Amino acid sequence: MLTDPATTTSAPPATRRTRIATRWAQPGVRLAALGAAVLVLAAVYCCTDVPGSLAFALEIRSLSVLAMLVVAAAVGVSTVVFHTITQNRILTPSIMGFDAFYVLVSTVIVFSSGSASFLGFDQLTLWLVQVVVMVAFSVLLFTWLFGGRRRSIHLMLLVGIVLGTFFRSSTEWMQRMLDPLDFQVLSDAMFASLTRPDETLLLLTAVLVVLGCAAVVPLLRTLDVLTLGEPAAVGLGVDHRRVVMVLFASVSVMVAASTALVGPILFLGLVVANLAYSYAGSFRHVWTLPTAVLIGVICLLGGQLVLERVLGFGGTLSTVIDFAGGLFFLYLVLRKGAR
Amino acid sequence: MIALENVTKRYGAQTVVDDVSVRFGEEGVTALIGPNGAGKSTLFGLVGRLVRPDAGRVTVDGTDVERTPSNELAKVLAVLRQDNHVAARLTVHDLVEFGRFPHSRGRLTVHDREHIERAITYLDLEAYRNRFLDELSGGQRQRAFIAMVLAQDTEYVLLDEPLNNLDLRHMTEIMRLVRTMADELGKRVVTVLHDINFAATWSDRIVAMRDGRVVADASAREIMRPEVLAAVYDTTVDVREIDGRPVALYYG
Ligand SMILES: Nc1ncnc2c1ncn2[C@@H]1O[C@H](COP(=O)(O)OP(=O)(O)OP(=O)(O)O)[C@@H](O)[C@H]1O
Numbered sequence: 001m002l003t004d005p006a007t008t009t010s011a012p013p014a015t016r017r018t019r020i021a022t023r024w025a026q027p028g029v030r031l032a033a034l035g036a037a038v039l040v041l042a043a044v045y046c047c048t049d050v051p052g053s054l055a056f057a058l059e060i061r062s063l064s065v066l067a068m069l070v071v072a073a074a075v076g077v078s079t080v081v082f083h084t085i086t087q088n089r090i091l092t093p094s095i096m097g098f099d100a101f102y103v104l105v106s107t108v109i110v111f112s113s114g115s116a117s118f119l120g121f122d123q124l125t126l127w128l129v130q131v132v133v134m135v136a137f138s139v140l141l142f143t144w145l146f147g148g149r150r151r152s153i154h155l156m157l158l159v160g161i162v163l164g165t166f167f168r169s170s171t172e173w174m175q176r177m178l179d180p181l182d183f184q185v186l187s188d189a190m191f192a193s194l195t196r197p198d199e200t201l202l203l204l205t206a207v208l209v210v211l212g213c214a215a216v217v218p219l220l221r222t223l224d225v226l227t228l229g230e231p232a233a234v235g236l237g238v239d240h241r242r243v244v245m246v247l248f249a250s251v252s253v254m255v256a257a258s259t260a261l262v263g264p265i266l267f268l269g270l271v272v273a274n275l276a277y278s279y280a281g282s283f284r285h286v287w288t289l290p291t292a293v294l295i296g297v298i299c300l301l302g303g304q305l306v307l308e309r310v311l312g313f314g315g316t317l318s319t320v321i322d323f324a325g326g327l328f329f330l331y332l333v334l335r336k337g338a339r
Numbered sequence: 340m341i342a343l344e345n346v347t348k349r350y351g352a353q354t355v356v357d358d359v360s361v362r363f364g365e366e367g368v369t370a371l372i373g374p375n376g377a378g379k380s381t382l383f384g385l386v387g388r389l390v391r392p393d394a395g396r397v398t399v400d401g402t403d404v405e406r407t408p409s410n411e412l413a414k415v416l417a418v419l420r421q422d423n424h425v426a427a428r429l430t431v432h433d434l435v436e437f438g439r440f441p442h443s444r445g446r447l448t449v450h451d452r453e454h455i456e457r458a459i460t461y462l463d464l465e466a467y468r469n470r471f472l473d474e475l476s477g478g479q480r481q482r483a484f485i486a487m488v489l490a491q492d493t494e495y496v497l498l499d500e501p502l503n504n505l506d507l508r509h510m511t512e513i514m515r516l517v518r519t520m521a522d523e524l525g526k527r528v529v530t531v532l533h534d535i536n537f538a539a540t541w542s543d544r545i546v547a548m549r550d551g552r553v554v555a556d557a558s559a560r561e562i563m564r565p566e567v568l569a570a571v572y573d574t575t576v577d578v579r580e581i582d583g584r585p586v587a588l589y590y591g
């Protein structure tokens with residue numbers, strides 16, 4: 001009906017280079033490249049620098065790789081989903097006070113019954129308590145602020161930030177009063193450790209993360225619509241409240257399970273999600289979610305390789321992630337400001 | 340039929356929509372006019388389930404919108420919002436595809452693709468289909484959002500200021516498109532317009548709001564009178580007859 005005389009572009013001749021470039025632009029190809037990189041890194045991590053028997057090393061190391069995969073899936077999926085439902089790209093679920101709450105719960109345990117009992121606790125019980133308490137906390141917060149008539153995601157974020165700050169300061173207050181030995185035990189426990197995961201806990205966490213992802217998968221296309229924002233999504237027939245409830249529940253379960261397994265490393269989510277948005281080549285969650293997960297695995301595996309094999313440190317990956325994540329956060333904020 | 344029955348919406352102490360009863364959705368084009376803050380967008384929000392009424396009820400084809408499943412309503416009612424902002428990097432084609440979501444849930448059929456193509460052609464967007472929204476001019480982006488609404492292919496279409504950001508030619512062409520949608524595709528279009536000459540030229544019925552109330556509801560010719568317009572806009576508007584059509588002069 002309408003015509004635009006000015007713009008009829010003739011297609012450029014399909015040289016070999018442009019053909020490769022077009023193919024590279026396909027999200028599937030990009031994802032496959034990432035998958036290949038993960039396999040190579042995992043092979044290098046498992047099979048090189050073996051101190052004793054290869055079989056033994058493989059057994060231990062494949063468990064670490066599985067832990068990394070589970071953590072990367074939990075962190076990557078939860079952050080991207082959280083970004084989509086809150087319509088922002090520089091916050092992570094940790095803004096809701098998840099990690100602060102985790103540290104608080106551990107501190108309360110040490111504070112009230114001493115480090116001996118903290119260490120004496122059955123790992124499984126501790127993990128269960130952490131997960132249940134964290135999920136209960138977020139579900140309460142969510143139903144209070146989103147389930148009623150007022151339903152505002154921004155209010156929920158604000159309350160989350162305030163509570164997070166409150167948790168952090170109560171934690172600090174209690175930690176000041178701990179005796180140095182207890183404090184040492186506590187801070188060791190608070191550093192994320194990926195290299196020696198408990199087998200049972202790892203499997204339980206994996207199950208929860210798989211369940212969380214399974215709840216997200218049927219909503220992949222709905223998530224795409226949510227990138228348009230709540231009003232537009234409602235106009236397109238999305239039952240916004242129900243969908244956000246399901247998504248938020250799976251985010252909390254995944255975050256709680258992985259935090260209870262390896263400790264807080266939610267800064268990782270910020271990095272992998274934003275790298276995924278620029279790398280994936282599509283805004284669709286079918287592509288951004290797996291991309292974020294694989295980038296997460298690469299960060300963890302690569303980081304561990306460099307730390308352990310190149311620099312010869314062990315077990316301090318979370319510090320590096322927090323440092324790098326912090327820098328990346330600054331970069332994102334500054335770039336936003338510059339535009 | 341879209342029917343509002345004694346609908347009231349308050350924000351704090353301010354009553355934004357004040358006991359309004361009005362029906363939309365007969366064949367043709369209805370223009371909704373009124374000064375800034377009159378409650379036009381809020382009225383659309385009430386119909387589109389974005390705003391909940393404090394009193395009264397809103398029905399579409401006889402069922403309360405609060406009780407209609409979201410997806411069913413989206414198949415019969417499409418709304419172009421006044422301000423559209425998208426954070427993610429989408430292309431024009433991606434955006435128009437979303438218009439089919441209520442029908443396809445994201446799995447496009449051949450039929451869906453035809454609707455997408457038609458919408459892109461109607462809105463003159465072929466040359467921009469693979470451009471990202473943030474690489475378009477304001478008017479091109481507005482057309483992309485209108486194309487999404489068109490692709491939704493609903494019986495009722497609510498357009499909140501569709502002429503925002505458009506140049507002269509595209510304003511006329513959008514209004515012509517609105518007419519086509521009504522006359523050839525059988526849609527019932529309600530559109531908020533600030534330029535009352537466009538409203539008078541292209542619509543069959545004009546509903547005027549002021550301070551949350553419907554203050555006039557009649558044919559274009561009856562609304563286009565100095566005393567009516569003065570009562571709606573609180574300013575003097577001269578109306579002349581040019582080529583047999585009433586034209587309002589309000590340029591100072
Ligand atoms: N979320 C809100 N909270 C408080 N007040 C609001 C809210 N939304 C709208 N209002 C108020 O309601 C009134 C009507 O707003 P509305 O957007 O419906 O006006 P409008 O007729 O569409 O105006 P315009 O022509 O400027 O688009 C305004 O006075 C506005 O300030």
Ligand SMILES: [Mg+2]
Nearest residue numbers: 379380421499
């Ligand atoms: Mg408005």
